[in-house]
Amino acid sequence: MSESKMSEWKTVTVDLDGSVAVVTLNRPHKRNAMSPQLHIDMSDVLEKLRYDTASKVLVITGAGESFCAGMDLKEFFVELKDNPAEFDRIYRMATEWRYRTLRYYPKPTICMVNGYCFGGAFTVVEACDLAYVAKEATLGLSEINFKHYPGGSVSKSLANLLRPRDALFLAMTGRTFKGDRAAEIGFVNAAYPAADLRREVMAIAHEIAQKDPDALQACKEGYRFSLEMSAEASMNFTAAKSDQLTMRQKDSWRSEGIGDFLSGKYRPGLGGHEQAAKPSS
Ligand code: ACO
Numbered sequence: 394m395s396e397s398k399m400s401e402w403k404t405v406t407v408d409l410d411g412s413v414a415v416v417t418l419n420r421p422h423k424r425n426a427m428s429p430q431l432h433i434d435m436s437d438v439l440e441k442l443r444y445d446t447a448s449k450v451l452v453i454t455g456a457g458e459s460f461c462a463g464m465d466l467k468e469f470f471v472e473l474k475d476n477p478a479e480f481d482r483i484y485r486m487a488t489e490w491r492y493r494t495l496r497y498y499p500k501p502t503i504c505m506v507n508g509y510c511f512g513g514a515f516t517v518v519e520a521c522d523l524a525y526v527a528k529e530a531t532l533g534l535s536e537i538n539f540k541h542y543p544g545g546s547v548s549k550s551l552a553n554l555l556r557p558r559d560a561l562f563l564a565m566t567g568r569t570f571k572g573d574r575a576a577e578i579g580f581v582n583a584a585y586p587a588a589d590l591r592r593e594v595m596a597i598a599h600e601i602a603q604k605d606p607d608a609l610q611a612c613k614e615g616y617r618f619s620l621e622m623s624a625e626a627s628m629n630f631t632a633a634k635s636d637q638l639t640m641r642q643k644d645s646w647r648s649e650g651i652g653d654f655l656s657g658k659y660r661p662g663l664g665g666h667e668q669a670a671k672p673s674s
Pocket of ligand 1: 426463464468509511512513535536
């Protein structure tokens with residue numbers, strides 16, 4: 394398995410583990426709070442990895458004991474207070490990569506919440522396709538505790554993912570909760586003991602990385618855009634998307650995917666080619 398590190402950014406590192414890119418928010422001394430520089434770096438990282446042919450799946454996590462302590466309250470809210478143009482530039486960038494770029498990213502994205510997760514970090518978790526958390530991690534919508542509320546794209550992320558009762562309870566009390574609870578309320582797919590988190594998440598990432606990348610992109614886009622469409626529009630869209638997939642793959646879903654099943658090589662109901670190969674008689 395090939396491993397390599399990209400360290401051209403000040404606040405983010407990228408490690409390639411086979412075809413999985415592990416993107417690490419890297420300000421552990423500030424609990425990986427999202428500073429203006431981190432938004433600049435993450436925007437660039439996502440742009441580079443979008444076209445990087447070596448990586449097929451992204452895992453986003455935090456360095457040290459914290460996943461992300463939300464927005465950098467000092468560098469963003471206080472130090473840019475009297476600089477509205479710069480505040481606006483960073484605000485737009487912060488919203489763009491977390492809410493839009495990640496959500497419609499062409500490659501599968503998995504959030505690995507290894508520790509503290511507060512406020513604006515919820516948008517990263519929500520916009521990723523899948524999310525897993527350490528059982529021991531502490532999460533919270535802390536905004537109300539400093540006399541604010543889940544602004545920016547956080548409110549919309551909550552509305553997208555959580556039940557109204559959970560969203561408003563967490564936003565109005567600012568109470569913390571643990572990884573187990575995050576899984577119970579559907580904020581993440583599952584919680585694992587911290588010691589197992591990386592192994593479990595990387596296994597899922599590698600499993601997904603074996604699938605056809607064009608089919609994965611169609612899978613994401615079919616689902617995500619259908620959320621915003623009427624049933625009629627969605628069915629028209631997915632029919633066109635199937636034609637796009639056929640063109641991108643040069644029809645291999647039919648010739649290899651279905652063809653190999655029909656010639657008895659594997660059982661797609663039980664897995665991909667490797668997992669579900671039929672024993673040769
Ligand atoms: N913004 C700026 N700096 C931060 C942030 C943040 N969100 N979170 C932590 N830091 C800094 C601290 O100021 C401190 O810096 P210093 O060493 O220069 O004094 C350093 O990170 C370590 O923080 P501690 O509080 O000492 O670490 P501890 O492990 O005891 O607590 C915790 C961690 C719980 C995350 C705490 O720092 C905290 O409550 N942070 C704020 C969380 C928050 O409310 N985030 C904003 C959400 S709202 C939004 O994102 C819009």
